[in-house]
Amino acid sequence: MIGYSVEKEYQGMIDAYERAGGDKSALQSRDVAKLVIHENRVLSADSVKGLKIETKETETGVNVNFIIEEGAKIPRPVHLCFGILPKEGLQEIVMKVDAQDNSEVHVIAHCIFPKAVKVIHKMDADIEIGNNAKFDYKETHYHGEFGGIEVIPKARVKVGKGGVWQSTFALSQGLVGKLDYDFEVTCQEKAVAELIVKAYGKGSDDIKIWEKIYLNGTGARGLAKSRLVLSDKAKAEVRGETYGNAPHARGHVDCIELVNGTEAVARAIPIVSVTDGKAKVTHEAAIGSIDRKQIETLMARGLDEDEAVDVIVRGILR
Amino acid sequence: MLVVEKLRLALNGKPIINDLSLHVEKGEIHGILGENGTGKTTIAYLIMGANNYKPTAGRIIFQGQDIADLSVSQRAKKGITLAWQEPARVEGLTVRDYLTLSGNHRKINQIERYLWMVGMEPGQYLDRDIDATLSGGERKRIELASVLAMHPKLAILDEPDSGIDIVSLPLILNGIVEMNRQGSSVLLITHSERVAEIAHRVSILCAGNIIRTGAPSETSQWFKNNCLTCPHINEPTDEIK
Numbered sequence: 001m002i003g004y005s006v007e008k009e010y011q012g013m014i015d016a017y018e019r020a021g022g023d024k025s026a027l028q029s030r031d032v033a034k035l036v037i038h039e040n041r042v043l044s045a046d047s048v049k050g051l052k053i054e055t056k057e058t059e060t061g062v063n064v065n066f067i068i069e070e071g072a073k074i075p076r077p078v079h080l081c082f083g084i085l086p087k088e089g090l091q092e093i094v095m096k097v098d099a100q101d102n103s104e105v106h107v108i109a110h111c112i113f114p115k116a117v118k119v120i121h122k123m124d125a126d127i128e129i130g131n132n133a134k135f136d137y138k139e140t141h142y143h144g145e146f147g148g149i150e151v152i153p154k155a156r157v158k159v160g161k162g163g164v165w166q167s168t169f170a171l172s173q174g175l176v177g178k179l180d181y182d183f184e185v186t187c188q189e190k191a192v193a194e195l196i197v198k199a200y201g202k203g204s205d206d207i208k209i210w211e212k213i214y215l216n217g218t219g220a221r222g223l224a225k226s227r228l229v230l231s232d233k234a235k236a237e238v239r240g241e242t243y244g245n246a247p248h249a250r251g252h253v254d255c256i257e258l259v260n261g262t263e264a265v266a267r268a269i270p271i272v273s274v275t276d277g278k279a280k281v282t283h284e285a286a287i288g289s290i291d292r293k294q295i296e297t298l299m300a301r302g303l304d305e306d307e308a309v310d311v312i313v314r315g316i317l318r
Numbered sequence: 319m320l321v322v323e324k325l326r327l328a329l330n331g332k333p334i335i336n337d338l339s340l341h342v343e344k345g346e347i348h349g350i351l352g353e354n355g356t357g358k359t360t361i362a363y364l365i366m367g368a369n370n371y372k373p374t375a376g377r378i379i380f381q382g383q384d385i386a387d388l389s390v391s392q393r394a395k396k397g398i399t400l401a402w403q404e405p406a407r408v409e410g411l412t413v414r415d416y417l418t419l420s421g422n423h424r425k426i427n428q429i430e431r432y433l434w435m436v437g438m439e440p441g442q443y444l445d446r447d448i449d450a451t452l453s454g455g456e457r458k459r460i461e462l463a464s465v466l467a468m469h470p471k472l473a474i475l476d477e478p479d480s481g482i483d484i485v486s487l488p489l490i491l492n493g494i495v496e497m498n499r500q501g502s503s504v505l506l507i508t509h510s511e512r513v514a515e516i517a518h519r520v521s522i523l524c525a526g527n528i529i530r531t532g533a534p535s536e537t538s539q540w541f542k543n544n545c546l547t548c549p550h551i552n553e554p555t556d557e558i559k
Contacts, residue, residue: 227409256409296368297406299390300399301420301468308391311419315410315447 009085010036010043013112017081020142020173022110026079033078037062039089050074051105061092061122070100070130078105083112084119087148093123101130101160109139116177117148125155129163129191137167147175147203154182159191161217168196172317176205176234183210189217189246197226198317201234201264209238215249215279222251229313230257230264241271244279253283258290258316260309319344319503320365320472325376327364327526334360335526338376342472347494347504349517349534351541357526358507359403362476365505366400367393380472397471403480405461407449413460414444421467432463435496437489454481462493466500473497474505479513491516511538 013036018024026032027044033051036044042055042062050072054065068074084091099105113119129135143149151171159165165185176199185193195211207230213222224240242251257266270283290312298308320342327335335357342348352358363371365378367390378386385393408416417429430440436459446452448460458481465473478490495516498504506517514520520537522530522545530540 291406292369293402294406294408296366296390297402297408298419300366300368300394301464302391302394302399302422303419304391305389311411311415312408315408315415318410 009038009041012085013038013043013081013083016083016085016112016114016142017110019114020110020112021140022079022081022108026077027081032076033074034080035064036081037083037091037093039084039091048074048076050103051078058092058094060090061094064093064095066095066097068099068103068105068133068135071102072100073104074106078107080107080109081112082109082121082123084121085112085115087115087117087146088119090120091122093121095123095125095127097125097127097135099127099129099133099135099163102132103130104134106136107138109137111139111141111151113149114142114144114174115146116144117146119149121149121151123153123155125153127155127157127165129157129159129165131160132162133160134164135166137165139167139169141169141171141173143171143174143177145174147177147205149177150180151177152180155184157183157185157193159185159187159193161189162191163188164192166192166194168198170198170317172198172200175203176201176207178206180208181210184212184214185222186214187217187220187222190219191217192220193222195224197228197238199228199236200313200317201228201230201236202232203234204232205230205234207234207236209236210241211239211253212241212243213251214243214245215251215281216245217249218246219248220246221249223254224252225254226256227316228257228266229260229316230266231260233263235265237267237269239269239271240283240285242273242281242283244272244274244276244281246276247278249276249279249281251279251281253281253285255283255285256316257287258313259288260290260313319346319381320505321377321379322365323377323379325361325364325378326374327360327371328374333526335364335373338527340521340528342503342505344503345498345501346519347498347506347517349514349520350505350507350523351509351511351514351520351538352523353509353545356523358509358523359476360526361523362400362474362505362507365474366390366398368400394470398474399465399468399470399472400474401461401465401476401478403476404454405448405457407452407457409447409449411448412444413446413448416448416460417464417467420464421469424467429467432466433460435466436460436463436493437486438463455483455486458482459486459490459493462490462497466493466497469500470502472503472505474507476507477509478506479508479510511541514538
């Protein structure tokens with residue numbers, strides 16, 4: 001139950017959540033698991049059968065335990081909404097996830113900082129995916145137009161035998177500010193990991209992406225995929241690392257960075273390593289301007305050049 | 319509708335198009351038949367304004383206006399479009415989005431009709447990206463459907479048959495005829511006499527110039543007898559000149 005004193009704050013978060021593309025009705029529904037955190041205050045934390053959300057407020061953020069019980073298949077997506085509405089603030093989320101054996105959940109997270117001028121948002125997560133469990137995590141950020149934000153999401157994910165971890169991190173609305181993304185996944189036998197990052201850097205945005213996948217079990221599979229578009233004076237460095245350490249492990253690193261303009265700077269550092277003769281890891285990285293033929297194809301259908309570029313950018317970040 | 323007068327283009331000092339003149343009538347399918355390297359794609363780019371090609375000399379008149387200085391978008395807005403020989407692939411752009419923007423946001427049932435016209439079942443394709451997951455032939459047919467959706471006054475089709483399997487070719491040719499029926503003039507660029515047969519008139523291209531124009535059957539036969547056996551690659555012999 002939300003107390004009267006935080007009702008306005010909660011409404012502010014819901015409104016911002018909707019503006020960032022979130023499903024407002026999901027946050028208002030009683031039968032949907034959700035967690036809403038503004039700064040270091042938990043405004044709403046609702047569990048459902050098979051899924052427990054435990055929280056503890058700290059001086060600078062919130063510690064969260066997220067438990068999906070063994071065999072539980074959570075039928076509706078779980079919604080997370082984290083943010084800071086004022087111009088300044090610090091939010092540190094420390095998260096422990098325990099997706100027990102044979103469980104299944106889909107989590108949709110929105111991180112909202114619409115007026116950020118001097119904001120730091122940190123997430124530090126330890127995630128355990130049990131045997132044959134499936135965890136699908138989609139995180140979308142909205143940062144407003146001031147660029148005064150530092151986002152530092154870090155996660156260490158362990159995926160058990162036959163388990164699946166899929167995550168998508170998207171930051172394409174507003175200015176990124178400074179992003180330091182660091183996800184590391186370790187896969188056991190026949191486990192699957194997919195890490196996808198999509199970001200649109202503008203202004204003086206500074207983006208660092210570091211994706212690491214360790215394929216330690218026989219037949220484990222991993223994909224580290226990143227799609228970045230940079231304009232103005234934005235800069236980005238993407239490190240995609242995949243290690244094939246077991247027989248029949250298969251991994252792929254796939255990075256595309258598009259540079260729109262003359263002052264943006266993009267770097268890609270793919271690292272692929274194999275320590276088992278029966279493992280195979282591949283990579284592809286492409287950095288460059290938006291393909292002229294793509295632009296002209298759309299212009300030949302009547303779009304102006306700027307409209308054509310916009311369609312291509314939206315496509316690659318979709 | 320389209321008049322090209324004494325067009326020239328040189329790239330890095332090398333002449334590619336040499337005093338080429340051509341006219342396409344309203345409602346006409348006009349075939350350009352030529353072997354590899356004769357300048358077929360270059361003509362397409364020059365008329366569309368693609369690839370930063372600008373004529374070294376000559377004029378490109380569309381509906382009475384010289385369009386040589388217009389951008390690709392401006393030419394498209396006047397009703398000209400181009401289907402590339404190797405269409406671009408755009409990650410994240412669905413067939414539905416591509417045809418919708420090509421058709422100036424026509425309704426979905428109309429969009430679906432254009433896919434049927436090129437032998438593609440909408441349910442299987444509308445939500446797919448026009449990316450590397452499509453085969454070359456599928457991408458070509460989608461390109462033709464996007465031109466159909468646009469209802470252009472002049473469609474330039476650069477080798478619409480290349481990469482198309484023998485089963486799909488009649489669908490492509492029917493699509494072009496249908497495009498013409500719905501009011502578009504077509505500049506049909508090809509190296510295939512079979513494809514050129516659907517044109518009303520055919521011009522033969524050699525070394526960046528039109529060396530003969532006439533009815534499809536007669537011109538195609540002449541092409542077969544003279545061009546396919548010609549040892550002077552891209553160098554018309556004196557008698558042909």
